[in-house]
Amino acid sequence: MTSLRPFRTLQGRFTVLLSLLILLMMGVLAYWNISRESRLMEEALLREGKALAESFAISCTNTLLYEEIGLVEEGGLLDNFIADLMARKDLNIVYAMLLDPKGNVIAHHKPTEVGALYEDAVTRSALASWHTLVQNPSPAVFDIATPLAISTKRWGTLKIGISTEPLKRELSKLIFRYVLYAGGLVMGLIGAIAFLFGLITKPLKSLSKEMDSLTIREDLITAPPVREDEVGVLQRSFYRMVRRIQEDEKERERMIENLHRTEKMVAIGKLGTGMAHEINNPLGGLLNCLYHFKKGTVPRGKEREYLDLMEEGIRRIQRVVSNLLEYARNPKLEAAPTDLGSLIERSLALLDYPIRKGRIKIEKSLPEDGIVVEVDKDQMGQVLVNVFLNAIQAMPEGGILGVRAEVLAEEVHITISDTGKGISKEVLPRVFDPFFTTKGQEKGTGLGLWLSQGIVERHGGTIHLSSDLGKGSVVRIRLPLRSKTKEV
Ligand SMILES: Nc1ncnc2c1ncn2[C@@H]1O[C@H](COP(=O)(O)OP(=O)(O)OP(=O)(O)O)[C@@H](O)[C@H]1O
Ligand SMILES: [Mg+2]
Known part of the structure; x- marks a missing residue:
């Protein structure tokens, strides 16, 4: 069976694609949820901060008012309020101060700051605002400022700084929880998808294995029982096709x-x-x-x-x-590895007399390292003698007998050519017929080429004769290098 790389399989591809899709969806969902949660947490923190600042602002305004009308002697009351604020554990307050309308510090959690003049942009906006103002001077802190005023009369501003640190801590915890849950869920889903696809592809794989192992000649009786699902439909179609x-x-x-x-x-x-x-x-x-x-x-x-x-x-x-x-x-061949060069030499040697007598020139072209071909050397020798003799007999006035051999794609091609009288178009289709001869009763039986064709074909090869009347003929023999003997 063909083995596939994991990511080439349907199961692999679907699992990866679906997992990516789920991851993307989970990511979007988590992002949306986390930003919503963080917004809510921020809002709650600011609500609490504002409520605290406003409730303290009332006490401070009262103190300032009573002091102005001479009802009370201030005598450290404002400092106490600031200290109370700083002592709150529910909100992480990093600074608290009271400023007069010009920006001079009246009270501060750091006593050394009292008397200092604040003119920064955040303070200026705070002093100018007639309602509680929330500013974010740095990512680490929210600045909440509440006016100390009754109607249009203003004594100053209460300014507190709330650290965003607890908010950030909560947010990281939330992200961590999301990653953990989403990760676990995604892993679980990937496992489930892989398992479900496994359920579908397993029978397909076993069907493909079955298809591979089945040969067309085999009976289908040994085939396993057909399934009742879609794979079964495929299985039945396959058996019908077989x-x-x-x-x-x-x-x-x-x-x-x-x-x-x-x-x-x-x-x-x-x-x-x-x-x-x-x-x-x-x-x-x-x-x-x-x-x-x-x-x-x-x-x-x-x-x-x-x-x-x-x-x-x-x-x-x-x-x-x-x-x-x-x-x-000799219907059976006794094929054995044979050196083609020496087989040609021996066949030519047998015809030495007619070659010399007929003034025939031999031109040979064989590869230097020789050709070893699996043939029955006696029978193939017979073929060569027949073809050489025909060539010699076609050149009564002398001529050139060419022998060329080469190996092409696991086959040996032997080409035997002569410069003899050639064969007419009418005669050519009959030269391989038994008893067909143009040489007269005394000289030829007309069996030479017929016998040769039989021998070559039994070696799994072919023999072909082409001719140009008056110029010569060419016989082409193709033989497989390794014997593929067959009964003809
Ligand atoms: N090289 C060739 N040149 C011209 N004609 C040829 C050549 N080879 C074969 N032929 C023609 O094909 C005919 C049949 O050839 P084949 O070898 O079968 O019989 P043959 O040579 O006539 O008789 P035998 O082979 O028994 O001596 C020949 O009579 C001849 O006409
Ligand atoms: Mg012949």
Whole structure:
């Protein structure tokens, strides 16, 4: 089965995508919630701060009013208020002070500040405001200022600073809790998604395994029971497809068998007619001679000639029969790794006499490191001799016999060319037919190329002849380097 990288699988991709989506959603949700919570917390803090400042402002205003009208002697009352404010534990107050309308410090939690004049922007805005004013001079503090006034009469301003530190602490705790819960939830969801997808893809994986292990020729009886879900539908379609392919395959095999049978019948028919013709011709001559001998009508002095004719006829029949026997006796190949160069050399050596006599020049082109090919060397030698001989016989006036061999894509290509008389277009399609010859009864049986084709095809190769009338012919033989022998 093909193994997939985890992120290439549907399960992997869906898990990653859905997890990212959930993470994004959780992130947006958490951001929205945290900012809302932080706003609420800030509002509560300021509400509390404002309420505190305003309630203290009343006491301070009263004290200042009574002092002005001479009801009370101030005598440290305001300082006490400031000290009370600083002592509050519910709010983290970092400073508290009372200022007169000009900005002079009347009372301060730091006694050394009393008498100082504050003219900063925050103080100026506070002094100018006629209602409680909240300012944020730095991220660490909220400044709350309340006017000490009754109607339009103003004695000064109460200013307190509330630290934002507790707010920040709460916020970080909140974020931490969110991250923890959201993280746990996301992990849980990813696990659940992966598990659910696993439930879907597991049967698909086992179906694919099953598909891989099933060969088309195998019966489907061994197949496991079909499931009832969508995967089952797929499984059933797959089995139906396999059955269709099996039926098609059987049909194809039947057709090939029929074709082979027809081809064989045609070949046998051709061979039979050829043989009858090849044997009948010399037999006719023989019977004719015998008739004359029996009747005593052989012309005087011609006895010897008649006997020679009879011998020639018998030898011809013998040649035809022995050629066919040779072919019939060797249907099996004994293929073994063979050096093609030496096989060519040996075949040429057998034809040494006709080569020299015919003034034929040999031109060879073979790779330097040689070619080893798996063939039956006797039978392939026979093929080479047949083809070389045809080339030699096609060049009665002499010429060039070329032999080239090369390896191309696990095949050896042997090209044998001659500069002989060539073959006409009418004759060319018949050269591989048994008993087809243009050389006359005495010289050729017409079996050379037919036998050669049979041998080459049994090696799993092909033989092809092309020709240019008057210029020469080329025979191309292709053989697999490693034997793929087959019955032909
Ligand atoms: N190289 C060639 N040049 C020209 N014609 C050829 C060549 N090779 C084959 N032929 C033609 O193909 C015919 C059939 O060849 P094949 O080898 O089968 O029989 P043959 O040579 O006639 O007889 P045998 O091989 O029995 O001696 C030949 O008679 C010839 O006409
Ligand atoms: Mg021949």
